Amino acid sequence: MEQQPAASIFLALQESALGHLMRSSPALYPAVEILHILGFVVLVGSILALDLRLLGWGRAIPIAPMAKLLLPLSRFGFGLAISMGFLLFSADASHVVRNPAFQAKLLLIAAALVNVVIAHAGPWRRVALWRDEAPAGAKVSALVSLLLWLGAVCAGRLIAYL
Known part of the structure; x- marks a missing residue:
């Protein structure tokens, strides 16, 4: 049975020097996983705080x-989470890419990024004019x-179980 080109890309990544290094080092994989977690903690934590403020919590803090x-x-956390996530992915790419939780995580992250683009092209362009409350579009x-971000975190956690 012939391999599909996309599958061979993931197998090639997994069998690359990077994939081997991620699997063979007893300290590297756990260290990268910790950095991945710290990245999404910073990302989702900062987004959570800002989104809750936009929804009306903490009105004493100007938006x-x-x-x-x-x-x-959030940008720093995203960069750290994505780069460390890629390193983790390289260790078992041909298997992880078929995991439905991983696929859901990627779709949720993509949708969240589209939401960011829409928000910054729309309501966020006028943030300087907002008073104490965000407009309906921003909410x-x-x-x-x-x-979306909380869903991505949950899907990411489920990767190990599916």
């Missing part, structure tokens, strides 16, 4: 300065964001 603090943190985006 614009809070966003100025938390958005760079909808915040609620969608919460659901």
